[in-house]
Amino acid sequence: MPGTVGRVPTPAGPVPGARAPGDAGMVGRHQWSGTRLGPPEYWDLAVRAAAEIVLASRAPMALHLGDEFLLLYNDAYAELIGDKHPQALGQPAPQVFAEVWPMPGIGDIVEHTYRTGEPFLEREVTLPLRPDAGQLDQAVYVRACSPVRDSRGRIVGVLSVVTETNPATRQLQGLSDFAAALSGTLTLDDVARVALRYAITSFDADRVSFAVDDGGGWRLARRVRGELVDEADERLPPLWRRGPADWPAPAVVSARSGRASYTNDGEPLREIAADRHDQRIQALAAVPLRAAAVRGALTVGYRSPHTWSAPERALLAASAELVGQATERARRFETQHGTAQLLQRSMLPENLPGLPRLRIAARYDPGVDGNAAGGDFYDAFVLPTGDLGVVLGDVAGHDVQAAARMGQVRAALRALALGDPRPDQVLIGLDRLVSSLGAEAGTHELFVTVAFGVIDIDRELLTLASAGHPAPLLRRCSSGGEPRAEYVEVPAGAPLGVGYRPATCTVAFPPGDTLLLFSDGVVERRRQGLSHGLARLAESVAAAHSGDPRALCAAATAAVPGATEDDVAVLAVEYALRPSRSARMEVPAEPTAPSRVRHWMTAQLTEWRVAESVIGAAVLCTSELTTNALLHAGTAARVEIDLSPERLLVSVADSGSRGTVTRARTDTLSSRGRGLGLIEELSDAWGTDPTVRGSTVWFEILTPPQ
Incomplete structure (x- = not known):
């Protein structure tokens, strides 16, 4: 007992x-x-x-x-x-x-x-x-x-x-979570983020890196212990260093040879050290990815001598194999995605018309898959009468054939409108085309929804016709009153190709108002009623800081929470109270570019007599966006500023997603995450827009009344 x-x-x-x-x-x-x-x-x-x-x-x-x-x-x-x-x-x-x-x-x-x-x-x-x-x-x-x-x-x-x-035994248990995280990656940037985050945590390492071949050269991303990585950094692409085909980096040597290497005590990064973080590494393991269609490697390093045990080597090999599989999937996805999206966007207008009193912006986002071309399209063009024609539509389907038909429909609609701009007559002619295309293809499943409108600036009127498309939304902004959003009561009718009946609606469109055309992907979500999505969209548009079309496009695409499997297209047109002033600067891909942008922008805004508080915030934000564009896209960029009495809009556009940036040092730009935090703090609205080639990041700052 x-x-x-x-x-x-x-x-x-x-x-x-x-x-x-x-x-x-x-x-x-x-x-x-x-x-x-x-x-x-x-x-x-x-x-x-x-x-x-x-x-x-x-x-x-x-x-x-x-x-x-x-x-x-x-x-x-x-x-x-x-x-x-x-x-x-x-x-x-x-x-x-x-x-x-x-x-x-x-x-x-x-x-x-x-x-x-x-x-x-x-x-x-x-x-x-x-x-x-x-x-x-x-x-x-x-x-x-x-x-x-x-x-x-x-x-x-x-x-x-x-x-x-043994710590390696614990680490092996985390492989299933690592595999699950990698299964959700789509691009090489995603793979690098997940792999680096896992490696530095699981191995309790001082430095980890991920290298992958890049068509004749190599690119490498790393993380070091103690560096600031916040939510904003996770939204940005990793900082890639680039090297030649014969780069002596241990990761590249391992990837080229297909053999792992282990350094217990020494200076393994002496030849390629970019900063003190690399110089202090004494123990380093470099393990190839073991992938069939792509070459790469994963490295784990410590600042003190370290003996690589058999369980650790087994864990590294298993981790590298998972990363290799994810890298192959990401490479295939990026190839297919790039082809499909280039086809899609090559059929959309690369530039929208610029008019003194009408500000126009559009946005297109692929659905959840993002790998297939879709049938959503938009367009805006000046008619022979001087009026503005605007259109947004959706061709049924999510494949290359749908994208090709979308191009046919968009081109035909513009041709019909240039001959007779009356919206109902344009859709009648387009209905004949769609019916003809369906008969030619031997299918009764070809149909198109579309909303087409004509804006008469002199008479301040908007005339609309719709064929089975969601009703456009108007943001009314009367003087002295709160902005409100209302849907235009235009007869929807049947889609083109299945019995369209012409009908039009004419409403007032005075200065200060903004028109928003959108596809059903903006408001439709699974297990949610359409009325819920429409109500959320109207609330978001009415609550926007201004009627600026770019800001409204961003607000519209984020209005209804949850993922959508459909493509999303939005077109916004603002009838400005007064003409705005605009300027642009082409930014070369060189180290001095951000400084040149700061000087140019300060001088331009000072000449326009913008408030000093707005100039300071705008110059700081633009400098951050320009640096990011040059770093991540690797190509020349374009900075555009547009000043109206109500707001300052700045956009920075790049023309690619890959490339090489000539920089004095590759380990600078330590303020990446903090930079986006500054933009969120200093601007009233900001967002990113994909373009035909590259992407555009923009922000808006409301200007104080004179």
């Missing part, structure tokens, strides 16, 4: 020659006389011998003594329980670990061994000894419990030995 502390036989005085258990730091120096155990020299000899073993061991050990399971443990165990030490010494274990002791497999194991004397061994167990630790910090242990007997053979406690398993 187990005995309590009081039943541990103690002599009337100290045992001759007895001494306290071996001093093991703070544990050995603890004042046991103030606990129920009493001074160690009065303990039973067998109990004192067990305490000697515990305190002398380097493995985490603890004694649970008596019916209350009073704790005595060594320094290794103290590190294990964190801030519970030293208060836990001599205290009941159920009280110290009150939050976890009742859990199955925790306190009941100790109690069972104490009652029955049966030893216990569990090879892999997650012990929540530090409940404040996150899920990634929960280690895996081997735990053993054995009964502790006194000199008379009675059970007076339990010896608990807890040994953390």
Whole structure:
């Protein structure tokens, strides 16, 4: 039968020659006389011998003594329980670990061994000894419990030995999470972000890198311990360094040879060091990706000597294999995606007309897949009468054939409008074309929804016709009143190709108003009614800071939360209260470009007598966007500024997604994430727009009244 502390036989005085258990730091120096155990020299000899073993061991050990399971443990165990030490010494274990002791497999194991004397061994167990630790910090242990007997053979406690398993064993358990994260990546940028984040966390490394071949050269992304990586950084592409085909970087050497290399102590990055982070690395493992269609490698490095164990090498090889598979998928996706999207956007207008009083902007986003060309299209063009024709439509289908038909429909609509701009007559002629194309293809499933309108600037009127398309939205902005959004009550009718009947609607379109045409991908979501999406869109448009068309396009595409499988197209036209002033600058891909942009923009806005507070914020934001465009696109950029009495709009456009940027140093631009944070803080609205070739990032700052 187990005995309590009081039943541990103690002599009337100290045992001759007895001494306290071996001093093991703070544990050995603890004042046991103030606990129920009493001074160690009065303990039973067998109990004192067990305490000697515990305190002398380097493995985490603890004694649970008596019916209350009073704790005595060594320094290794103290590190294990964190801030519970030293208060836990001599205290009941159920009280110290009150939050976890009742859990199955925790306190009941100790109690069972104490009652029955049966030893216990569990090879892999997650012990929540530090409940404040996150899920990634929960280690895996081997735990053993054995009964502790006194000199008379009675059970007076339990010896608990807890040994953390090899770190590589824990890391292997994270491979499934890593594989799941990689399965959601689409591009090489995504793969690099996930791989670097996993490698630096799982291996507790000081520096990790990911290298991949880039058609005659190499590009490499890295992360170092302690660098600032926030949510904004995760939205940006990684910082890629580029090198030639014979680049001596260990990652590239491993990728070219297909063999892993391990440096235990040395200067493995001396030849390619970009900064002190590279120079301080002494141990480095470089493992090839083992992919069939792409070459690359993953590296893990430490600032101190490190011996690469067999489990670590196995984990590195498994990780590199997962990254290799994801890299191949990403390379195929980028190739297919680029072809499909280039086809799609080559059929859309590359430039929208610029008119003194009408500001126009459009946005097109692919659906969830993003890999197939779609049938959404938009257009805006000046008619022979001087009016502006605007159109947005959707050809059924999400394949290359749908994109080709979209190009036919868009070209035919413009040709018909240039001959007779009346919206109903344009759609009648277009209906004949669609019916003819359907008969030619031998299908009755070819149909098109479209909304076409004509803006008469002089008469301040908007005439619309719709064939099965969502009703356009008008943002009304009367002087002195709050902006409001209302849908135009235009008869929708049937889509083209399935029995369109002509009908038009004419409404007032005075200065200050903005017209918004959109595809159904903007408002339709699974398990949500269409009315909900339409209401959310109207609310977002009415609540926008201004009627600027670019800002409204961004607000419209983000109005309804949730992913859509359909393409998204938006076209906005603002009838400005007064003409705006605009200027542009072509920015070469060279290190001095951001500085030149800052000087040019400061001079231009000062000449326009913009408030100094607006100039300062705008110049800072533009400098950040220009630097990012040159770094990530690698091509020349274009900066455009447009000033109206209500706001300043600045856009920075690049013309590609790959390339080489000539820079004085490759490790600069440390403010990437903070730069976007500044733009969010200093501007009233900002966003990104894909273009035919490249992308555009813009921001808007409302100007104070003069």
